[in-house]
Structures are given as structure tokens and as C-alpha cells.
Amino acid sequence: MxxxxxxxxxxxxxxxxxxxxxxxxxxxxxxxxxxxxxxxxxxxxxxxxxxxxxxxxxxxxxxxxQSDAASAEGGDDALVAAQYAGPKSDLKPIYEALIKAVRAFGKDVEIAPKKTYVSIRRNKQFALIQPSTKTRVDLGINLKSETAKGRLEKSGSFNAMVSHRVRLESPSDVNKDVKAWLKKAYAEA
Structure with a gap:
């Protein structure tokens, strides 16, 4: 293990x-x-x-x-709470919808909060969730086999640890396409 x-x-x-x-x-x-x-x-x-x-x-x-969960006072919960505090508090339901989706993939999914984002891992990181603005959560996905098109954009300058980005502004944006991309990235991790 x-x-x-x-x-x-x-x-x-x-x-x-x-x-x-x-x-x-x-x-x-x-x-x-x-x-x-x-x-x-x-x-x-x-x-x-x-x-x-x-x-x-x-x-x-x-x-x-002190940007790792073990160093942060209060651990994982405190890191996530800080990310969605103040003007970003309305974005927490998007985060929760994403976490619910990835947890359904299997018991080997690891949720690892950092100071500014949450890493989603299996054997390696396959996604990350970052509240980037007060109106948007950016979902980074490692899908090197997928061509960027539509909502599945190249990550560009967003984050070098992922190949693609999906911009999410409401929990309903965590739709079947987003879940399918996440599931594929999970399978490849």
C-alpha cells in the first residue's frame, strides 16, 4: 500500500x-x-x-x-475553510460537489488541502481545486491524452501541475462532462 x-x-x-x-x-x-x-x-x-x-x-x-496541511494550524479543515472564507464563501458548494464526485471513484482517492488549493490524488495527482476569484473555482485536471476544446481548456499559466483547466461558477457546472473528465484522469493516475 x-x-x-x-x-x-x-x-x-x-x-x-x-x-x-x-x-x-x-x-x-x-x-x-x-x-x-x-x-x-x-x-x-x-x-x-x-x-x-x-x-x-x-x-x-x-x-x-506552513503551507502544507500538517503545518497549518487546524490541519486540512482549516486550510479549506481559509480558502473559502470571506468573499469566496459562496464558492464552497462548488468545492463540495467536486469532492462528492471524486469520492465516488473509490476509496483510494486522497483529498490533500494545501494553502491555496486542494490536491486530488490517487497514485499521483490527477486534479486540483482552486478558488481563483470570488466568482470562480478553477478545476485543474491531468488529462494529457485529451485535446483541449470547449470548457476543457489547456491549463496555460493557471498551473503547471495539470494539463487542463475547467472554470466553474456554480455547482451545476459540475456536470456529466466534468465528472467524465475527472473519472478519466482518475483512471490514468
């Missing part, structure tokens, strides 16, 4: 000193002294200036910025 993201992160943290020469706390000090404030900047700094692999640099950046 595959390890959960938390189990993988804990294993990396346990092996960090042996693999990188420093403990997580020491790397957090390095990240703080860098002056970088964005995830990508921290990762780039740790890789280029300190030779960390992407996996370790990514883990340190998440821990430093």
Missing part, C-alpha cells in the same frame, strides 16, 4: 540530516535567512544555493511557509 503524503514527509524528515547534512530545523533557519517569501523562490534558493534535491527543497519550503 502506498504511503500517505504525511508518512512520506515524516520519512524524509527522519532521513534529512543523513541525506542533506542538516536537520529540518537547520534548513528552516537557512530558509528564513534567505529572505525569500514565496514557495517557488524558497525552493529555487535551496536547490541552487545549497544543492538540495527538489523533494527536500519542496518539503522545507512547505514547512517554512
Amino acid at each position: 502506498a504511503k500517505s503524503p504525511e508518512e512520506m514527509a515524516n520519512a524524509m524528515i527522519a532521513n534529512m540530516k543523513e541525506k542533506t547534512g542538516k536537520t529540518l530545523d537547520q534548513w528552516l533557519t537557512v530558509a528564513k535567512k534567505s529572505g525569500q517569501e514565496k514557495h517557488g523562490q524558497v525552493v529555487k534558493f535551496l536547490k541552487s544555493e545549497h544543492g538540495l534535491t527538489h523533494g527536500f527543497a519542496n518539503l522545507v519550503a512547505h514547512k517554512f511557509l
Whole structure:
């Protein structure tokens, strides 16, 4: 059985000193002294200036910025609540419709909230849900075998971790086409 993201992160943290020469706390000090404030900047700094692999640099950046569920106070629920707070609160039913749809695919679907989006995984990420504006949720889907057309757009600059994007403005937008795209991405993951 595959390890959960938390189990993988804990294993990396346990092996960090042996693999990188420093403990997580020491790397957090390095990240703080860098002056970088964005995830990508921290990762780039740790890789280029300190030779960390992407996996370790990514883990340190998440821990430093407290952008992973394990670091965020309140965990997964708090991350999702923060995403749909204030002017984006009307978008929560879209999120809930998407979660209901993907949970129906099987018990191996993993819902992994991050600071600004929710990753949907099986063996690997096959979708992500992000409240992008106060009127729209963007659904990113990994469907490299599908040609972009109609509502299924190329992801473009939206997010490099997915191949396509679907813009959703109401729960009714989570229709049979969206569910079929998600199901296909789940099958390919």
C-alpha cells in the first residue's frame, strides 16, 4: 500500500540530516535567512544555493511557509475553510460537489488541502481545486491524452501541475462532462 503524503514527509524528515547534512530545523533557519517569501523562490534558493534535491527543497519550503496541511494550524479543515472564507464563501458548494464526485471513484482517492488549493490524488495527482476569484473555482485536471476544446481548456499559466483547466461558477457546472473528465484522469493516475 502506498504511503500517505504525511508518512512520506515524516520519512524524509527522519532521513534529512543523513541525506542533506542538516536537520529540518537547520534548513528552516537557512530558509528564513534567505529572505525569500514565496514557495517557488524558497525552493529555487535551496536547490541552487545549497544543492538540495527538489523533494527536500519542496518539503522545507512547505514547512517554512506552513503551507502544507500538517503545518497549518487546524490541519486540512482549516486550510479549506481559509480558502473559502470571506468573499469566496459562496464558492464552497462548488468545492463540495467536486469532492462528492471524486469520492465516488473509490476509496483510494486522497483529498490533500494545501494553502491555496486542494490536491486530488490517487497514485499521483490527477486534479486540483482552486478558488481563483470570488466568482470562480478553477478545476485543474491531468488529462494529457485529451485535446483541449470547449470548457476543457489547456491549463496555460493557471498551473503547471495539470494539463487542463475547467472554470466553474456554480455547482451545476459540475456536470456529466466534468465528472467524465475527472473519472478519466482518475483512471490514468
